[in-house]
Structures are given as structure tokens and as C-alpha cells.
Amino acid sequence: xxxxxxxxxxxxxxxxxxxxxxxxxxxxxxxxxxxxxxxxxxxxxxxxxxxxxxxxxxxxxxxxxxxxxxxxxxxxxxxxxxxxxxxxxxxxxxxxxxxxxxxxxxxxxxxxxxxxxxxxxxxxxxxxxxxxxxxxxxxxxxxxxxxxxxxxxxxxxxxxxxxxxxxxxxxxxxxxxxxxxxxxxxxxxxxxxxxxxxxxxxxxxxxxxxxxxxxxxxxxxxxxxxxxxxxxxxxxxxxxxxxxxxxxxxxxxxxxxxxxxxxxxxxxxxxxxxxxxxxxxxxxxxxxxxxxxxxxxxxxxxxxxxxxxxxxxxxxxxxxxxxxxxxxxxxxxxxxxxxxxxxxxxxxxxxxxxxxxxxxxxxxxxxxxxxxxxxxxxxxxxxxxxxxxxxxxxxxxxxxxxxxxxxxxxxxxxxxxxxxxxxxxxxxxxxxxxxxxxxxxxxxxx
Amino acid sequence: xxxxxxxxxxxxxxxxxxxxxxxxxxxxxxxxxxxxxxxxxxxxxxxxxxxxxxxxxxxxxxxxxxxxxxxxxxxxxxxxxxxxxxxxxxxxxxxxxxxxxxxxxxxxxxxxxxxxxxxxxxxxxxxxxxxxxxxxxxxxxxxxxxxxxxxxxxxxxxxxxxxxxxxxxxxxxxxxxxxxxxxxxxxxxxxxxxxxxxxxxxxxxxxxxxxxxxxxxxxxxxxxxxxxxxxxxxxxxxxxxxxxxxxxxxxxxxxxxxxxxxxxxxxxxxxxxxxxxxxxxxxxxxxxxxxxxxxxxxxxxxxxxxxxxxxxxxxxxxxxxxxxxxxxxxxxxxxxxxxxxxxxxxxxxxxxxxxxxxxxxxxxxxxxxxxxxxxxxxxxxxxxxxxxxxxxxxxxxxxxxxxxxxxxxxxxxxxxxxxxxxxxxxxxxxxxxxxxxxxxxxxxxxxxxxxxxxxxxxxxxxxxxxxxxxxxxxxxxx
Numbered sequence: 041x042x043x044x045x046x047x048x049x050x051x052x053x054x055x056x057x058x059x060x061x062x063x064x065x066x067x068x069x070x071x072x073x074x075x076x077x078x079x080x081x082x083x084x085x086x087x088x089x090x091x092x093x094x095x096x097x098x099x100x101x102x103x104x105x106x107x108x109x110x111x112x113x114x115x116x117x118x119x120x121x122x123x124x125x126x127x128x129x130x131x132x133x134x135x136x137x138x139x140x141x142x143x144x145x146x147x148x149x150x151x152x153x154x155x156x157x158x159x160x161x162x163x164x165x166x167x168x169x170x171x172x173x174x175x176x177x178x179x180x181x182x183x184x185x186x187x188x189x190x191x192x193x194x195x196x197x198x199x200x201x202x203x204x205x206x207x208x209x210x211x212x213x214x215x216x217x218x219x220x221x222x223x224x225x226x227x228x229x230x231x232x233x234x235x236x237x238x239x240x241x242x243x244x245x246x247x248x249x250x251x252x253x254x255x256x257x258x259x260x261x262x263x264x265x266x267x268x269x270x271x272x273x274x275x276x277x278x279x280x281x282x283x284x285x286x287x288x289x290x291x292x293x294x295x296x297x298x299x300x301x302x303x304x305x306x307x308x309x310x311x312x313x314x315x316x317x318x319x320x321x322x323x324x325x326x327x328x329x330x331x332x333x334x335x336x337x338x339x340x341x342x343x344x345x346x347x348x349x350x351x352x353x354x355x356x357x358x359x360x361x362x363x364x365x366x367x368x369x370x371x372x373x374x375x376x377x378x379x380x381x382x383x384x385x386x387x388x389x390x391x392x393x394x395x396x397x398x399x400x401x402x403x404x405x406x407x408x409x410x411x412x413x414x415x416x417x418x419x420x421x422x423x424x425x426x427x428x429x430x431x432x433x434x435x436x437x438x439x440x441x442x443x444x445x446x447x448x449x450x451x452x453x454x455x456x457x458x459x460x461x462x463x464x465x466x467x468x469x470x471x472x473x474x475x476x477x478x479x480x481x482x483x484x485x486x
Numbered sequence: 487x488x489x490x491x492x493x494x495x496x497x498x499x500x501x502x503x504x505x506x507x508x509x510x511x512x513x514x515x516x517x518x519x520x521x522x523x524x525x526x527x528x529x530x531x532x533x534x535x536x537x538x539x540x541x542x543x544x545x546x547x548x549x550x551x552x553x554x555x556x557x558x559x560x561x562x563x564x565x566x567x568x569x570x571x572x573x574x575x576x577x578x579x580x581x582x583x584x585x586x587x588x589x590x591x592x593x594x595x596x597x598x599x600x601x602x603x604x605x606x607x608x609x610x611x612x613x614x615x616x617x618x619x620x621x622x623x624x625x626x627x628x629x630x631x632x633x634x635x636x637x638x639x640x641x642x643x644x645x646x647x648x649x650x651x652x653x654x655x656x657x658x659x660x661x662x663x664x665x666x667x668x669x670x671x672x673x674x675x676x677x678x679x680x681x682x683x684x685x686x687x688x689x690x691x692x693x694x695x696x697x698x699x700x701x702x703x704x705x706x707x708x709x710x711x712x713x714x715x716x717x718x719x720x721x722x723x724x725x726x727x728x729x730x731x732x733x734x735x736x737x738x739x740x741x742x743x744x745x746x747x748x749x750x751x752x753x754x755x756x757x758x759x760x761x762x763x764x765x766x767x768x769x770x771x772x773x774x775x776x777x778x779x780x781x782x783x784x785x786x787x788x789x790x791x792x793x794x795x796x797x798x799x800x801x802x803x804x805x806x807x808x809x810x811x812x813x814x815x816x817x818x819x820x821x822x823x824x825x826x827x828x829x830x831x832x833x834x835x836x837x838x839x840x841x842x843x844x845x846x847x848x849x850x851x852x853x854x855x856x857x858x859x860x861x862x863x864x865x866x867x868x869x870x871x872x873x874x875x876x877x878x879x880x881x882x883x884x885x886x887x888x889x890x891x892x893x894x895x896x897x898x899x900x901x902x903x904x905x906x907x908x909x910x911x912x913x914x915x916x917x918x919x920x921x922x923x924x925x926x927x928x929x930x931x932x933x934x935x936x937x938x939x940x941x942x943x944x945x946x947x948x949x950x951x952x953x954x955x956x957x958x959x960x961x962x963x964x
Binding site: 090091093359375378388390391392393394395396397398399400401402403404405406407408409410411412413414415416417418419420423 | 561562860862875877878879880881882883884885886887888889890891892893894895896897898899900901902903904905906907908
């Protein structure tokens with residue numbers, strides 16, 4: 041967040057003023073053409089909605105976006121519970137080969153070069169994928185929230201894991217807005233260098249009422265690298281989270297993306313995962329649990345932009361009360377991406393009498409040497425299954441609970457970071473107990 | 487439409503050249519010379535006057551025109567599709583009496599040859615070539631018509647329907663597809679012409695499929711057809727529109743509205759196979775309502791047209807209603823088949839199924855776009871969607887855009903599955919090892935792929951469709 045713009049409202053700003061402030065705050069090269077482009081879009085675009093089939097379902101009636109004061113959200117990094125400083129190696133609390141920097145504040149010397157390398161690689165790959173994917177009617181490439189965050193987020197985080205280093209203990213990044221009534225933009229950039237492995241948990245957790253957080257995560261996973269990332273969200277019932285993610289996965293690299301979301305007034309995750317090189321692979325798993333009148337949506341796009349790429353997306357949603365969920369997943373396989381395999385699955389368990397689930401699983405295929413499928417189901421607990429458990433002497437309520445628990449466990453057990461990271465395991469177990477009354481033993485998740 | 491020729495225009499020209507080679511159709515456009523282009527209240531009044539329509543119909547048309555003029559293009563699809571339409575450049579009414587050829591002897595050999603290859607019955611050939619507005623074997627069909635009349639079945643072209651059964655049509659028209667439903671439905675409501683009106687009285691089971699050709703004095707399939715079919719309590723009917731034989735249209739724009747009403751315990755099946763020439767934009771609104779224990783089935787085949795947008799829908803309004811859609815799409819070079827189905831479960835104990843098969847070939851693009859909606863209160867619902875796409879080469883395209891919207895949980899089961907793939911080399915190899923030529927092997931696989939559709943067709947249609955697919959696929963090997 042640019043200091044001089046603190047507490048200003050979007051409705052009070054104009055492009056000229058904004059650009060002047062941005063240049064003043066950041067005389068370095070970080071104020072790129074791209075960022076300037078975002079300024080105009082942040083001001084001029086309408087709130088996301090039709091014709092975007094996913095965003096038009098997101099409830100934003102009482103959002104009042106433009107009249108909310110803009111603030112800098114909390115943005116910090118922890119390792120094993122301890123706050124880590126910025127920089128790398130000794131003194132920062134970070135192991136060798138892992139660095140965290142504030143952008144643009146701390147961009148100097150080696151950090152500047154590292155960030156520049158990231159930006160150049162990111163832009164190059166992004167341009168490559170743009171050229172590969174011809175436009176479709178359903179693609180809505182511009183988004184006010186995305187541009188808002190890109191243009192206005194100031195004190196951002198840049199995480200880099202050096203070539204050949206492994207970081208299995210997850211780095212926790214907390215991103216959330218602590219000022220009620222406000223809107224907070226944030227950007228996190230992640231560069232997983234060649235043959236490196238990085239584990240990151242992004243915590244969108246907070247209890248503050250009526251906040252809007254707009255984070256953007258941009259990541260490059262270089263050749264042979266692996267990014268394991270988990271997003272854990274639990275914010276107040278009257279708060280909003282609109283997150284964007286772009287992950288570019290290069291040759292032989294892997295993305296392991298997990299998300300555990302507990303809903304809010306409106307939580308939306310828009311993710312673009314692009315497989316840019318041969319043998320690139322992405323496994324995306326999501327668990328969404330919503331109750332009351334919460335809304336939680338995921339709009340995930342998986343692009344196979346190279347040969348021999350593999351993706352598997354599974355999102356499971358449990359809906360209580362009058363909650364509303366949305367899954368919009370698209371697999372794109374452009375011409376030339378032969379021998380690619382893309383799978384997508386969305387399972388919804390409707391437990392609330394007034395629950396409402398939307399599912400839009402999409403495929404756009406222009407290559408025939410591929411294997412591609414998607415499936416979606418929406419059911420309540422299956423009467424036969426309940427009956428079976430009852431026939432074994434279990435009361436109906438217990439039988440129901442076991443089946444719902446099994447639905448959660450099926451996906452949780454596949455999430456590596458939930459299994460490995462105790463903080464996350466505890467978070468999931470606690471959140472589940474608080475939100476749904478379901479007792480899932482965290483130690484049993486190992 | 488801009489006068490500058492784009493790449494697409496050249497593509498279309500090329501397709502039509504191919505079309506002529508394959509089917510040899512030319513159309514005599516003299517009859518268009520006396521018609522006026524564009525649409526305006528005056529033209530609507532003129533159409534209505536020519537048809538000698540009652541006042542309410544004229545008002546219906548005029549109010550529809552107002553709605554049409556005020557409506558924007560749909561936003562959920564590329565604007566490019568709609569940009570091509572120049573409403574001012576269209577003929578909104580052409581006389582039904584146009585004959586393409588005056589004598590069977592005048593019909594070029596290659597058309598006769600196409601009919602021969604498709605196996606179109608002798609009687610239908612002349613009708614299709616426009617030599618006669620009726621079948622030669624009129625006696626047979628006249629007999630059919632008499633039988634139907636005895637049972638109280640009304641089977642007329644829509645114009646005659648308005649004249650003879652105005653009250654009935656007035657009660658039903660626009661009930662499922664309101665004038666303002668979408669821009670093209672509004673346009674159709676303003677200048678409809680042609681189509682069928684069918685009413686089956688309670689308890690009457692029509693044993694043979696009703697075909698549009700059976701109508702005596704049938705108007706040829708118009709570019710703004712309007713069809714209403716009502717199956718009263720316990721009635722049963724199968725209606726077939728369109729044909730596998732190519733339908734050449736110079737007018738390049740077709741937008742129909744079809745409304746089906748299945749009352750309690752009724753059974754209604756609507757089969758349509760369109761094979762418009764590849765310059766036509768085919769935008770059709772098809773909607774049905776199924777009352778208590780009624781069944782509605784749409785069998786939908788899309789082979790022709792440059793762009794097809796067609797999503798047959800069933801509104802399952804009362805308990806026990808069933809809806810089913812089986813569709814195939816074949817997108818060849820330059821074609822776009824954007825088809826799908828919609829099922830709206832508005833009552834408990836309703837079931838539906840959608841099977842959509844699409845084939846993309848030579849750079850064609852086929853899409854499935856569908857909706858499953860389960861309203862609050864619609865418990866005990868079962869629905870499944872299966873859409874499979876076959877890509878015959880590596881530059882054709884296939885998209886799947888389903889939407890599922892569920893607001894009820896009690897014993898609701900919604901399944902959706904989609905796959906995309908190619909004909910595997912192993913399959914072809916296996917068939918070849920049995921001594922089957924590669925071309926034939928591919929054709930066998932494709933015919934097998936769409937079998938779920940063809941087996942629902944009356945035999946002669948199934949045979950024609952298989953032959954047509956063979957014709958479309960000619961030269962696809964090597």
C-alpha cells in the first residue's frame with residue numbers, strides 16, 4: 041500500500057493523481073508499464089460480473105467497494121511459528137537458500153536482481169501463454185479487483201527459493217486486512233528456482249468484521265522445481281476475500297496446490313495455472329465448507345500449454361444451512377499440446393435445506409491427442425449409505441456424521457501440507473469443529 | 487456486414503464451392519426480387535395482411551418487433567457471431583410458392599445423385615428439390631391425414647392454424663418462449679412464417695411419426711418457423727422436423743421458435759435433424775413443458791449451418807415429469823455447432839437425462855452448452871448429463887460449458903460427465919487387422935459413437951444419417 045494513499049477511497053482518486061503518487065512512492069523500475077495499465081483498469085472497470093459466468097454469481101450488493109478506505113493489509117512471514125525477518129540466511133530466521141523481501145522497499149543489490157529475474161521470467165512466460173491461447177468468448181481477462189491490487193498494493197512480499205534447495209517446512213504467509221470497513225490490496229510473488237522445492241502456506245485468517253482483502257499471488261516454478269502451496273481461509277462472516285493467483289509451471293516442474301476455505305460473506309478464488317513446459321504437472325485440490333448464508337467460489341483455469349503435461353483438479357464442497365458455493369473450472373488444451381491429460385472433478389455435498397450449489401466445469405480442447413474429462417456431482421448423503429450404517433446399529437445422526445466426515449477426509453488426506461504441517465492440521469481441525477461441529481482428529485490425518 | 491471481405495468470407499465461399507460439389511444445390515432467387523429487405527412495422531403489417539391474420543396476431547407481431555428493437559445481443563457468446571447479422575439486409579418474408587425447379591428433368595444430375603447416395607425416397611426427392619410442394623404419393627399421405635382427422639388430431643402449418651384455431655394458438659403462443667425471451671425469439675415472434683401447429687386430443691396415441699412433409703399444402707421450412715405442439719392428457723406423439731438431405735438457403739439466417747406442451751401423462755417426442763447449407767446462421771429457441779407424469783424428449787441432430795446455437799429445454803413443472811435430450815453435432819470446416827440442453831426441475835420426483843455427442847472435423851468447432859437447474863422444493867430428483875466429444879484431427883476444437891445450479895438437497899442426485907478424445911490408433915489398428923479399410927474403420931467408430939442418437943431415429947432417417955456422415959467424412963483419411 042502506498043503510504044500517501046492510505047485511507048483514501050477509490051471513488052476519490054483519479055488516474056493522474058494515482059500515477060503521480062505511484063511514481064513518487066516507487067522511483068525504481070518497479071513502476072512498470074503493466075502497473076500503470078492496471079491503474080486505469082482499477083478505476084474504470086465495473087465490478088466483476090456478467091458476462092463472466094463465475095463472477096456474476098458472487099454476491100456483492102452490499103460491498104460498497106469504491107467508498108471503502110484503502111489500507112495496507114497485514115502481510116508477514118513465519119517459519120515454525122516464529123516471525124521471520126526479510127532478507128535471507130543468518131539473522132533473518134530463514135534457512136539458506138530461502139529469502140523473503142519487501143517489494144519495492146527492500147529492492148537493492150542482489151534482491152533487486154532476483155526480483156528483476158523473476159519479473160522478466162514471469163512476463164516472458166505470461167506472454168508465451170497469451171500467444172498460445174486464442175481468445176474465447178468466455179474468457180474475461182480483466183478484473184477490477186485484480187487491477188486494483190496490482191496498481192495499489194505497495195509493500196509486497198517476494199519469496200525466492202534458490203536453485204537446488206529444498207524447503208519442506210512450510211513458510212507461513214499471513215495475508216489479511218485488519219481494519220474494519222476498509223479494503224486491503226496485497227501482492228505476493230514466489231519464485232521457485234530450478235530443481236528447488238518450496239512449501240508455502242498462505243493464511244487468510246482473521247476475525248475482523250467487515251473487511252475486504254484482495255490478494256494476488258504470482259508464482260513461477262522453474263524447470264524441475266516444485267511448489268507446494270496451501271491456502272487456508274477463515275475470515276469473519278461479514279468480510280470479503282477476492283483472491284487471484286497465477287502460477288506458471290515450467291518443464292519437469294510440479295505444482296501441488298491445496299486450498300481449505302471456510303467461506304465468508306463472499307470468498308472468491310480465481311486461479312490460473314499454466315503448464316508451460318514438457319512434463320509439467322499440476323495437482324489442484326480444494327475443500328470448501330460453507331454454512332449460514334456464506335458464499336465461497338472458485339474459478340480455476342488449467343492451461344496445458346505444452347506437450348506431455350498433466351493436471352488433476354478436485355474440489356469438494358460441503359454446504360450447510362443456506363450457504364452458496366460456486367465451482368467454475370476450465371481445462372484448456374490448445375493446439376500442439378499433444379499427449380496431455382487433464383482431469384477435473386467437483387463433488388458437492390448438500391446438507392442444508394436452503395443450500396445452493398453452482399457448478400460450471402468447462403473444457404476447451406483444440407488438440408485430439410489428449411485425454412481429458414470432467415465430472416460433477418451434487419448429492420446429499422446417500423440414503424442407502426445411511427441405511428447401511430444404521431443396519432450396523434448406529435443412530436441416524438451418527439451415521440450421517442460419519443459419512444460427512446468421510447467426505448471431508450477423502451480430500452484432506454490427499455493434501456500433503458495438511459498432513460505434514462501441524463499448524464495447518466490444527467487450523468483445519470479447529471475450524472471444522474467451530475464451523476460444523478465435526479470432530480476430525482488432527483493426528484489421524486497424518 | 488462490412489463490404490470488405492475477411493478471411494472468414496473466403497472460407498465460406500470455399501465451403502459453398504465444396505457444398506456445390508457435394509450436393510449441387512443452387513437456388514433460384516428470383517422470387518426474392520419482389521420482397522422488401524429489412525424489418526419495420528410496415529413490413530410486419532404487410533406480412534400480416536398477406537396472411538390475412540386476425541388483429542391479435544398483428545399486435546403480437548408489432549409488440550414483438552418493439553421488444554426486438556430494444557434488446558441487445560446476447561453477451562454470453564462471442565459478439566462476432568452476431569456482428570455478422572445485418573438485419574437490414576434480410577428478407578423477412580418470401581412467398582411460399584417458390585419453386586426451385588419446374589420439372590424433375592430440370593433438376594441437375596448431381597442433386598439427383600446426392601439423393602441417390604443418401605437413399606432419399608423417390609417421393610421426397612421431388613419435394614426436396616422443390617419440384618413439387620407436395621409429395622407425389624399424395625394419396626398415401628392424404629390417407630394419413632384422414633386417419634389423424636378421425637382421431638381429432640390437428641396437424642396444420644402454423645399459418646393455417648392461426649386461421650382455423652386462432653383461439654387455441656392464442657392461448658399457447660409465447661407461453662414458453664415469451665416474446666422478450668431473447669433477441670432472436672423476439673425477431674421470430676415479429677416475423678414468423680411457416681412451421682407447424684399440432685394438437686393431439688386427450689388419450690389419443692399417434693402411432694406413426696408425424697412429419698412436416700405430411701402437411702398438405704405445406705409451406706417449405708421457413709427461415710422464421712414457429713411451431714407449437716400440444717399433447718393433451720394421456721396423448722402420445724412423435725414429431726419429426728427437418729431432414730437429412732441438405733437444405734440450401736440463400737437467406738443465410740434462420741431463427742425458429744418451437745414450443746412443446748405435454749399435459750398430464752402425455753408423451754411427446756420432437757426429432758429434428760438440420761442440415762442447412764454452411765452459410766446459414768441457425769439460432770433456434772426450443773422449449774418444452776412437461777406436466778404431471780408427462781415425458782418430453784428432444785432428439786436433436788445438427789450437421790449443417792455455419793453457426794448453430796440451439797439448446798432444447800424442458801421445464802419439468804409437475805411431479806413425475808421426465809425430460810430427455812439426445813443430441814449430436816458434427817462440425818466440419820468453418821462450422822460452429824454450439825448446442826446443448828437445459829433441464830429445469832421445478833417439481834419433486836422429476837428425472838432428466840442429457841446425452842450430447844459431438845464430432846469436430848477439419849477445423850470445425852463444436853460446443854456443448856447446457857444447464858441443469860434444480861429449484862428449491864424439487865426433492866427426489868435424478869438427473870445425469872453425459873457429453874462426449876470426438877476430435878477427428880488435431881486442429882478441430884471442442885468446448886464444454888455446462889452449468890449446474892442446485893438449490894434442493896433432499897434425495898437429489900446430479901451427475902455430469904464429459905470426455906474429449908480422439909479415435910485411438912489401437913481401435914483403428916484392430917479393425918484393420920480384421921481386414922477393414924482404414925476409411926471404413928473410422929466411419930464405423932464414428933457411427934458407433936453417435937449410435938445412441940441414430941438408434942432413436944426412425945429407420946429410414948438412421949440410414950440416411952449414417953450415409954450423410956459417410957459423405958461428410960469423405961477424404962478424411964490421408
